[in-house]
Amino acid sequence: MPADSSLPRSANRRQLFRSGIAVAAAGTWTHCMAATDIETFSFVIVSDTHLGRNDALAPEKQWQQGIAEINAGPGDFVLHLGDIVDKARASQYPRYVATRDELKKPIHEIPGNHDNTKLFKRYVTDRIDRSFDHSGVRFVLFGNAHEDSHDGFVTSEQIDWMTIECAQAAALGLRIVFCCHVPAHSNRHPDRGWYVKPDEGQTAFYDLIGKHAGRVLLCLHGHFHNGIRGWRDHHQVVEVLCPSLCYNQNRNLEKHLKAGSAAGFFVPELRTGYTIATLGKGKLALQYKPLGSQVDAEYSVEWE
Numbered sequence: 001m002p003a004d005s006s007l008p009r010s011a012n013r014r015q016l017f018r019s020g021i022a023v024a025a026a027g028t029w030t031h032c033m034a035a036t037d038i039e040t041f042s043f044v045i046v047s048d049t050h051l052g053r054n055d056a057l058a059p060e061k062q063w064q065q066g067i068a069e070i071n072a073g074p075g076d077f078v079l080h081l082g083d084i085v086d087k088a089r090a091s092q093y094p095r096y097v098a099t100r101d102e103l104k105k106p107i108h109e110i111p112g113n114h115d116n117t118k119l120f121k122r123y124v125t126d127r128i129d130r131s132f133d134h135s136g137v138r139f140v141l142f143g144n145a146h147e148d149s150h151d152g153f154v155t156s157e158q159i160d161w162m163t164i165e166c167a168q169a170a171a172l173g174l175r176i177v178f179c180c181h182v183p184a185h186s187n188r189h190p191d192r193g194w195y196v197k198p199d200e201g202q203t204a205f206y207d208l209i210g211k212h213a214g215r216v217l218l219c220l221h222g223h224f225h226n227g228i229r230g231w232r233d234h235h236q237v238v239e240v241l242c243p244s245l246c247y248n249q250n251r252n253l254e255k256h257l258k259a260g261s262a263a264g265f266f267v268p269e270l271r272t273g274y275t276i277a278t279l280g281k282g283k284l285a286l287q288y289k290p291l292g293s294q295v296d297a298e299y300s301v302e303w304e
């Protein structure tokens with residue numbers, strides 16, 4: 001969607017985002033096959049709950065508040081994109097599982113760099129790389145974070161497995177959404193410079209996406225704690241970093257995008273919160289839901 005020059009000068013940021021116009025507007029998907037035939041559905045994206053951060057109870061209380069709000073809101077299921085606990089605190093995993101029991105929607109988690117793989121498998125789910133199908137979309141979840149690095153890693157075994165997942169999705173006529181903690185998309189200042197480097201799986205991952213151009217709709221990530229921020233320059237795929245339910249930080253992305261010193265898109269909202277995604281009938285909307293407040297900002301794209 002191009003920037004709308006017809007908007008009144010007095011339109012404030014909230015109005016702009018209610019009308020679905022993000023900073024550095026998204027453009028239009030030219031591959032019209034993408035998702036036009038999918039019935040509209042919604043789901044919730046949570047990330048970076050960091051239970052136990054600073055040995056405080058606040059992250060757990062925020063997670064509990066998030067659960068209550070998610071239960072009362074839209075969404076067929078919930079994705080948790082990693083960093084469930086902070087600094088792999090073993091004591092926090094049972095607490096996470098106990099609070100998760102209050103959630104009234106199915107939830108699918110992947111680990112982040114703050115998660116310990118053994119503990120994650122013991123408490124959260126015993127299989128990290130997995131997929132599920134929902135409303136014409138195959139969601140492919142995989143672990144790409146290491147405890148000792150901020151970068152991401154995709155192994156050749158994972159690429160082989162994802163190749164099969166994508167082939168199956170193609171045979172079944174499903175679209176594809178990838179979910180992993182660390183983005184594949186290259187980034188540098190004003191972003192953090194944390195991503196899957198070319199020799200660590202980035203090249204192979206994008207090659208796979210290229211083979212399924214138009215079928216892969218989204219890559220969903222956490223990790224950056226910068227609200228909703230992303231790019232759309234690989235085969236029309238929306239690659240998006242999702243906000244933290246624990247804390248977000250201001251990296252002046254709005255200013256950098258306006259000045260041309262950064263590319264992609266950013267929703268200028270940084271309160272603690274989660275994302276409500278609505279996908280189908282040629283549209284994607286990512287609504288930023290701050291804890292305790294109504295949705296007031298979103299990133300949206302439309303295609304024929």
Ligand SMILES: [Fe+2]
Nearest residue numbers: 048083112223
């Ligand atoms: Fe995190």
